[in-house]
Amino acid sequence: KHFLMESSLEFSSSLGSASSLLSRHRTFKVLMIGDSGVGKTCLTHRLCAGQFPCRAEATIGVDFRERTVEIDGEKIKLQLWDTAGQERFRKSMVQHYYRNVHAVLFIYDVTCPECRQNSLGQDIPRFLVGNKSDLRVPTRADHQVNQQTAISFAKSHGMMFFETSAKIPPNRLSKIEDIVLTVAGKLKRHKSLDAATLTSLPPPKPGTFSLQFAITQI
Numbered sequence: 469k470h471f472l473m474e475s476s477l478e479f480s481s482s483l484g485s486a487s488s489l490l491s492r493h494r495t496f497k498v499l500m501i502g503d504s505g506v507g508k509t510c511l512t513h514r515l516c517a518g519q520f521p522c523r524a525e526a527t528i529g530v531d532f533r534e535r536t537v538e539i540d541g542e543k544i545k546l547q548l549w550d551t552a553g554q555e556r557f558r559k560s561m562v563q564h565y566y567r568n569v570h571a572v573l574f575i576y577d578v579t580c581p582e583c584r585q586n587s588l589g590q591d592i593p594r595f596l597v598g599n600k601s602d603l604r605v606p607t608r609a610d611h612q613v614n615q616q617t618a619i620s621f622a623k624s625h626g627m628m629f630f631e632t633s634a635k636i637p638p639n640r641l642s643k644i645e646d647i648v649l650t651v652a653g654k655l656k657r658h659k660s661l662d663a664a665t666l667t668s669l670p671p672p673k674p675g676t677f678s679l680q681f682a683i684t685q686i
């Protein structure tokens with residue numbers, strides 16, 4: 469995980485070059501945000517490289533990884549920006565990495581009902597992703613985020629919902645490919661994200677909502 473200088477944070481699109489006019493190709497900046505330790509770095513690796521990283525250290529600043537998928541003949545490049553969850557790193561970087569964002573993945577840990585989050589980007593596609601589903605233990609349901617609660621929460625905030633694990637081997641339950649394809653598909657179809665507006669989106673509006681889930685069983 470490294471610290472990136474501001475100059476490398478700027479969004480770039482391959483649209484405009486002669487070759488990209490022949491094969492349509494768009495790049496979208498997707499922000500991964502969430503508390504420290506929820507698994508943003510591991511999930512970013514998994515979504516982009518298909519693997520769980522053997523070791524992950526706390527992110528300092530931001531880092532990004534890319535994944536290209538083809539949807540209906542168009543190549544969509546997702547640039548996943550892995551942000552620092554630790555408050556001391558987050559504060560100093562906040563205004564930089566929220567610039568020109570096209571979608572946000574709010575990540576929380578399903579075994580941590582106290583996860584909190586700041587809301588942003590009301591006008592862009594947003595996804596709520598519960599990670600570490602491999603750590604769910606049926607007998608400890610009271611210490612985990614209830615999936616129905618999370619689904620209702622996502623619905624009421626206009627987000628799409630996924631529960632996944634960055635760690636489990638690729639299978640139907642991991643949902644990793646579903647997440648990649650859903651995010652890319654949503655961005656491809658999102659009206660306000662056409663070529664003309666790619667580099668001129670306003671910064672996401674700040675605001676808050678509590679992503680603190682109620683513990684449903686006492």
Ligand SMILES: Nc1nc2c(ncn2[C@@H]2O[C@H](COP(=O)(O)OP(=O)(O)OP(=O)(O)O)[C@@H](O)[C@H]2O)c(=O)[nH]1
Nearest residue numbers: 504505506507508509510524526527553600634635
């Ligand atoms: N069991 C399990 N462990 C996970 C999963 N995802 C991440 N972890 C572990 O959770 C810890 C934190 O993961 P990171 O990806 O570094 O978390 P982060 O959200 O990037 O943390 P910050 O960089 O501090 O913001 C590491 O020990 C990972 O191995 C998962 O799906 N399942």
